[in-house]
Amino acid sequence: MPHWTDHAIWWQVYPLGFTGAPARAVGAPLRHRLRACEPWLDYAVELGCSGLLLGPIFAAETHGYDTVDFFRIDPRLGDDDDFDRLITAAADRGLRVVLDGVFNHVGRTFAKFIEAEAGDPAAARWFRRDATGEYQTFEGHHHLVALNHxxxxxxxxxxxxxNHWLDRGAAGWRLDAAYAVPADFWARVLPGVRERHPQVWMVGEMIHGDYAGYATASGLDSVTQYELWKALWSSLNDGNFYELAWALKRHNDILGAVTPLTFVGNHDVTRIATRLTDQRHLGHALAVLFTVAGIPSVYSGDEQAFQGTKQDRVGGDDEIRPVFPADPSGLAPYGWPTYRLHQRLIGLRRRNPWLVRARTTADHLTNHAVALRSDGDAGEKVLLLLNIGDEPYRFPIDLTGLRVAETATETVDPAVVAPHSWTVLTTIAD
Incomplete structure (x- = not known):
């Protein structure tokens, strides 16, 4: 990986929703909505983030994942000047920008597909066909035509x-639906990109499959860690920390090959504040996110405890991709405690950057209580104590050499964690 990603913490933004762009591009006039992200850059910096992980910004038909022109900013968001402004404003604040590349499929008005349907054999070779000669689509979505890799x-x-957008200042790419693309495709494409941009970061969207094997074969720097995401909220909801402990064993194995992108929410899933059945456990999920290995990402709005349910229907993503106010002053007052909690835990993460490749084990484990120890190569240690039970829990662990770094509930005895609370301990500095 490029060295700068050891310290990366992303604030993810879905620009079309964030800026209130219309749902359909056809007939929509040019509007400079991308500039609406600029008043939020200081907010992201104050949160503790070091970069923007942007959703799709290229010309598309509807939600941005049906791209029709990869070299043009979506007119609903603006133009090249708006992109350059955002890159400059972000760089002025020390923020890197990673773009969303949808390279598995395209919209049906993509120029080459129009040519293919008109009978051009060279253009037709750009797209996959099934045994009957029909063009294949992405997961059954007729309007998303699969590219032939x-x-x-x-x-x-x-x-x-x-290379075009990296030349213009982007720092990397999130590769949408990477799991649907043959790994050898990236192995052929990425060397030519890295030769020109040796510090580029490439993260592939992996929902299922062999994360480590795919990353190794493809040459990706990172993959999305959906296994850990699921175990986080599921173990908290079910009162089953054995699931989380098992997922962290898997996480350790993955780390042998790749440093994954970790998260408790993103633009494709129900908001974490909605997903959790007990709101007292939001801090537990965040404490795990920021004390285990990986490159953390915060989905815009999660740091304010936004609610939102993803639904399997047309427009089912609207609730989790809302319009934001013109600037942070327009946010509701009840979300700021969650923002400050994020700040505290991100601050802890920044003081312990070695956590990016730490290994985490369960030193003590029950259904409702777990002690997660993350170890660094130089003897560093972070110990996270989680209690989701209705009674205080005393952890039978030797805490010699550790001090309390963050806690949800102050306590005289750090080995005792209050009901539905958590404590983070770190190595005492020499």
Whole structure:
């Protein structure tokens, strides 16, 4: 990985929703909505983040994942000047910007697909077909036509797109639906990008499958850690920390090959504040996120305890991709305690950057209480004590050499964690 990602903490933004862009691009006039992100940059810095993980910003038909022109900013968001302004404003604050690249499929008005349907055999080779000759689609969505990753022209196109926006100041790419793309495609594309941009960061969206194997074969720097995400909220809801402990064993194995992107929420899932059945456990989820290995990401709004349910229907993402106010002063007052909790835990993470590649084990484990120890290569240690039971819990662990760094509930005895509370202890500095 590029060295700067050891300290990366992302604030993820879905620009089309964030800025209130219309749902459909057809007939929508040019509007400079991308500039609406600028008043939020200081907010992201104060949160403790070091970069923006942007959702799709290229010309598309509807939600941005149906791209029609990879070299043009979506007119609903603005133009090249708006992109340059955002990159400059972010850089002025020390923020890097990673873009969302949808290179598995395109919208049906993508120029090459129009040419293919018109009978151009060279253009037709850009797209996958089934045994009947029909164009294949992404997971059954008719409007998303699957690219043919065996076609050299497709690989050349993707490489040119990546380099174009990296040349203009982007720091990396999130590769949407990477799990649907053959790993050898990235192995062919990425070397030409890295040769020109050796510090680029590439993270692939992996929902299922062999994370470590895919990362190794593809040459990706990172993959999305959905296994850990699921175990986090599920173990808290079910009162089953054995699930979390098992997921962290898997997490340790993955770390042998790749440093994953970790999160408790993103633009594709129900908000963590909605997903948890007991709001007292939000801090537990965040404490795990910021004390285990990986590159953490905070989905915009989660730091304010936004609510939102993802639904399996047309427009089912609208609730989790809302319009934001013009600037942070427009936020509701009841979300700021969660923001400050994020600040505290991100601050803890920044004081212990070695956590990016730590290994975490369960030193003590019951259904409702767990002690998670994260170890660094130089003897550093972070111990996270979680209690989701209705009674105080005394952890039978030797805390010699450790001090309380953060806690949800002050206590005289650090080995005792209050009901539905948590405590983080770190190595005492020499």
């Amino acid at each position: 065996d076609e050299p022209a497709v690989a050349d196109h993707v490489q040119r797109v990546m």
